Amino acid sequence: MATVCILSTLYDALIFSKSDQKSTILIAFSFYTNGQKLISTRTSKNTVGCLNGLRVVSMMLTVLSHIYMYSMIQPLINLIDYAKDEEHSRQVVQCLGSLAVDTFFVTGGFLVSYNYLLKSTDEKSIPFCKFYIHRFLRLSPSLGVVVLFYATIFYHVGSGPFWTFINYFFIDYCKENWWSTLLYVQNYVHPNNMCIGQSWYLAVDTQMYLLAPFMLYLVIKKPRGTIALLILLIVASCGFTFGISLFKEVGPAIIGNTNKVMKYIYVTTYTRATPWLMGFILGFGLARSAGHIEESKQVLPYV
Numbered sequence: 001m002a003t004v005c006i007l008s009t010l011y012d013a014l015i016f017s018k019s020d021q022k023s024t025i026l027i028a029f030s031f032y033t034n035g036q037k038l039i040s041t042r043t044s045k046n047t048v049g050c051l052n053g054l055r056v057v058s059m060m061l062t063v064l065s066h067i068y069m070y071s072m073i074q075p076l077i078n079l080i081d082y083a084k085d086e087e088h089s090r091q092v093v094q095c096l097g098s099l100a101v102d103t104f105f106v107t108g109g110f111l112v113s114y115n116y117l118l119k120s121t122d123e124k125s126i127p128f129c130k131f132y133i134h135r136f137l138r139l140s141p142s143l144g145v146v147v148l149f150y151a152t153i154f155y156h157v158g159s160g161p162f163w164t165f166i167n168y169f170f171i172d173y174c175k176e177n178w179w180s181t182l183l184y185v186q187n188y189v190h191p192n193n194m195c196i197g198q199s200w201y202l203a204v205d206t207q208m209y210l211l212a213p214f215m216l217y218l219v220i221k222k223p224r225g226t227i228a229l230l231i232l233l234i235v236a237s238c239g240f241t242f243g244i245s246l247f248k249e250v251g252p253a254i255i256g257n258t259n260k261v262m263k264y265i266y267v268t269t270y271t272r273a274t275p276w277l278m279g280f281i282l283g284f285g286l287a288r289s290a291g292h293i294e295e296s297k298q299v300l301p302y303v
Helices: 002-016 031-039 050-071 079-085 091-119 128-157 163-182 197-221 223-247 258-266 269-289
Strands: none
Touching (some): 002 031, 050 091, 091 197, 091 269, 128 163, 128 197, 163 197, 197 223, 197 269, 223 258, 223 269
């Protein structure tokens, strides 16, 4: 990979800028071109700038929450002090970490509908195959490399008395359940023995993404009925979450009830669909307000 990046950068610097016949594929791994894109502050006309700030705040809350959660399973904290701290107001920030993930689902659903509806409102031109192939090529190669790293090399990057315990979570699970992660079904297949625990988000988001072309088709053709259906699905998702919490006796806190919460609520698509669908509706409303959907099909008075 390093060799590919170096060759791509050399081609970009020495040939691409001076050549009349330019191949963008050959500069896909260029440090120069990609570096410019990463540090660029330029935005397009239809960019929703507040999403960047939302991502940053949500990511900070998520990282903070995970640091705190993983410290609980290591000999680094007095559990008695932790129990006392549970009543302190500062714990609110750490508890919000699990909810901060929902903002990424809102963003995901929003961008799917908003970006597509800005470009096209022709229900006959929705490229179903392109949707799925693009998703697979964008995520699967990188995810496959990480799975391979966890299953083979990760064991050699650390040591110590606690290393065997870490290996149990990161290595053994990937050797056994790597296939479910690559198929994006790990949130239902062995959810408590998941290869790359945080990849549950990719599974949920991908499963919702599979439904996106159908929702786009319907929202363009019959917007009123589709929005009503999506709202009904949101209510159903909330109802599922409430029902599971009630009958399975699953509380909202992950710590102390991890396996049941993860299996029945935290990583399941039917409970996480609510923020994604809300984001989808928001994207539809914002695209419509920008004048990219026929006036006669407007169903949301404001966003």
